Amino acid sequence: MSELNEAPSPADEEEVWSWGAGTDGQLGTSKLQDEHLPQLLSLTSLPSISMLACGGAHVIALTSGGKVFTWGRGNSGQLGHGDNLNTSLPKPLSFFDDDYFISQASAGWSHSAFVSDSGCLFTCGNGSFGQLGHGDNISLTSPAKVSYFVDKSVKMVACGMRHSLVLFAGNQVCGFGSGKRGQLGVSSDRTKSVNLPCVVSGLEGVEVVRVAASGDHSAAISANGELFTWGRGFCGSPDVQTPQCLPSSQSFREVALGWNHALLLTFDGKVLKLGNTLDKQNEKQQLQEDSSETLLEKVIGFDGVEVLQIAAGAEHSAAVTESGEVQTWGWGEHGQLGHGDTNDQTNPQLVSLGSGDLQTKETNVYCGSGFTYVVRRKQQLSSSPTSS
Template identity: 85%
Template structure:
């Protein structure tokens, strides 16, 4: 139902949602089981006000501005949270969260995490590596509260391929799930998995503001703009079993991690990449992480325009510029670059989402493993009346 003072047409005018790329599990929300090589404008009448999306292996989580949760796509491990293991091609309300206000969510390969406004963490989906954090390796098709954090306040959750990270209100970071490549950040012996949260070592005195996970990688950004990473080594380097700070004079404010690469966004709106991707490497800095050489390269294909937001899929990347453009690059086999073909791209390419409306408030881009979403919000046509 439309908000008081707004018609459904008004709400659709204020928000546009596009999807493209891999779609054979219903993750594009088009009601079709097929890949899409060009952006598809969705008619999400049941989902008028999206506050954020989280895209996983082949499923999507959407949070609304009033804290409701909708999911769709692949559900074979229970990751959609509907009490079954069915795929869904259109957004469906997760009824479990009636009475809760969910403020942040994350989607892994086949599991999901949800954070409430009261600081509780809920997980569901594949738990075979302990990535749900409930003390067992059981998979769940309905979200369950992670009791380990009953006396803590959770700020953020991030989900990788088979592991999860949690940022607590006291800036502590915990990890659980698969740890074979060091992605849990607290062992040095190649521990295969743990099913209860454990504190990530080496970040005790760091004020962590953001965490990110994908594949077998884990990452964090600190309040003073430092970047920390652990897990599978970038650029074929050795695995890193505890957070290592990237030595750099740059100040970072956002990180997006893929399967083989990480994107870093500086406070000045410049994009850098770490790891093996298809990006051009016009400017290179050889840096040391845990005695292994890693390559940090500036993605300098934005013609001096600042980048406002970044996202990373398995092997593709996306960015939103200050002039409201969405650009993509990397792996394109499923059409996840939105360029009308399945070609790979070594540098950022403009994605056509129609003309930019002067009333556009913001655009956000989100990447799943082989698919992409863009959400464009416009300034309201008029203010809601204060009385009938």
């Protein structure tokens, strides 16, 4: 996920598009159905969006004013409205009103986490694996402050399927929740679950600037562009219990994790991948059984094009190019690629988002487990003076 750092000007117009799996209301269309083509949403009740977070079947939206809206599946309380109900349209999360400015959020399979500008962390939703970090395995229908971080100034949170990662002051990373595949990075032994934050070992002396989590994977990026991964192994390689630095001559500024793959974005706009959801067996055959080296490949289709942002769903991928185009590839069963069908695509394909009398100023793409969102900020084209 990424954030829009520039506040919209009065002349800007914001477009929000969604497509893919929609039977739990996660597309925000008010219809409980999948959509194979991008749907332009009419979100008059939702002010300017600063970022989205997409989970298993729910969405969190933050506004430029620090307000929170959630919608989609709410069966575990992940929407934070004090109940276990689904909602098919964005609903304001009143818990934070007037008390907290929420600056970052993350959505897991069925839990949610929120970071305030004062460095506090709040979680809600399914807590059965300890992924809420409150020292128990209780699920919560309203956000609750995680006491461990009260005086630790949280910078960022990332939610996986059943675990959470937190980056806090001092460049330290904590993990909590399910750890059976090593995704918590708390020890060399397999840990089934942890319900209190534990410091990830193996990142001592590393200036971590970004964390990511999805499925049973965890990742971190350092200030100098090194990528560390731990948890479930990619391409059939063994699980990793503590963070391992990826041997590469490239420097990375962004990582997006899926259930079986990872996308990596370099500082010069190249996209690389670990794993491949559509050809897992072939990749396994390319690995030597006694090798711990992970297969790193260039994503085909972006030659000569700079990519500005990447996103990964459970089994699909998306990217925004320098021209503001959105391209998607991977698994397409629910229409999450936005091409009008349910076909899989091994290489990036352009998504048509319409045109008009506005020019795109900024585009951001976000992926849930089987659905996709795009937020575009556009501005009026300057008109040429007419002669009389």
